[in-house]
Amino acid sequence: MADHEAAAHRKSPAQDVGDFLQRRREQIAQRWADEALFRTVFTVSRDEAVEAGRAVVEALAAVAAADRTEDLGAPGFSTVRDQLGRMAASRARSGATSVQIAHEVAALRPSVSELLAAESDATPAQAEERAVTLTALLGTLRLVVLETTLSEGQDLIDRQRLQLLEVATPVIKLWTGVVAVPLIGTLDSARSQVVMESLLEAVVAQQARFAILDITGVPTVDSLVAQHLMKTVAAARLMGAECIVSGIRPAIAQTIVHLGIDLGSVVTRATLADALAYALHQQGSVIVDQARTGASAQ
Structure with missing residues (x-):
């Protein structure tokens, strides 16, 4: 009976990852501030890059805590769309391709994986489950960013088309x-x-x-x-x-x-x-x- 209750209260790998992200959000944000995706956008202030990274980590922690790591529609991803989406759109306007942006998002994973692997409170099996869950979560993050980038890109095309129409139709x-x-x-x-x-x-x-x-x-x-x-x-x-x-x-x-x-x-x-x-x-x-x-x- 005790074992059954313990199993019922045991956290899922996603929830463990959520706790980890919340616990290590400052360290992750500091590392992400030096990555290309953040560095090229927040060139004026590193503090802004850290703040943006912190907001994204907290959003990912909320998604993981809700056990929705592969759900593009998870509420927590709205913050990610707002933060990273604007950044990716800015990169796209400066000439970065969607493939380059995808690589920049993927480059966020190693620094987080290193911190997760350093956690000593998990068995080898648990560590593997958490690593797989983190990979899935960041893979979903990558899809969210690309989706937002493409949407922003289409909006930009529509705005430019309207501007061209206005220029081509002078009064x-x-x-x-x-x-x-x-x-x-x-x-x-x-x-x-x-x-x-x-x-x-x-x-x-x-x-x-x-x-x-x-x-x-x-x-x-x-x-x-x-x-x-x-x-x-x-x-x-x-x-x-x-x-x-x-x-x-x-x-x-x-x-x-x-x-x-x-x-x-x-x-x-x-x-x-x-x-x-x-x-x-x-x-x-x-x-x-x-x-x-x-x-x-x-």
Whole structure:
């Protein structure tokens, strides 16, 4: 009966590893602060690297104590994702590959294994079980870091893509009360949304009465592109600006007719210059060609 109760209260290898990590967290943190993963990120202060290492060790101890060493969804790994994930993402932004980051995470294991092997309170069998458990725990840590790195990398790509869309879709002030968006390249849903948002923001900021969408640089217009243009025109109207579409080339005009798209409610002009002239005329501005006026006077 006593043996049965002792067995029931005996800790699992994972819990033993959790106790070990909690007990040796300061030593482990000090060693990890000198490893490449921590050293390359916390180059200003070693104390910051030690603090980060301590937080990761405590998180791993919590995972082990809960006996969830191979569970990527264990609550304790949230701290690891927050701490090591940011570090790995920083390494990735500085040019490190996912393979290099994986090696840097794997390099954290030897210093911990040495401390665990030095523990003298375990039988050879227990020591082997703890070593296997620690290897599994750090293997899961490696997967968590790689998962977070890939996620951060995708987020970075998405942000850069959005920035490129914004750069590729400038809103230009042509005249007082007149703004224009010269579109170049293919229009998809994401870019059309950026066009609409940028144009509406410019209409408000510039208090524009006219907004010109110049599609001279758009290679093709299909029903989806036409729908995006119509939505942008409608949104600009709601903001109090009249939208003019310019740069409709003959081939695009034929395509629009064949698709049966009705642009009857939209003001169109052949060129950006014609669209600007229309907007200025509507505002009561008069443009005088001094070269022609001078030639006539002579």
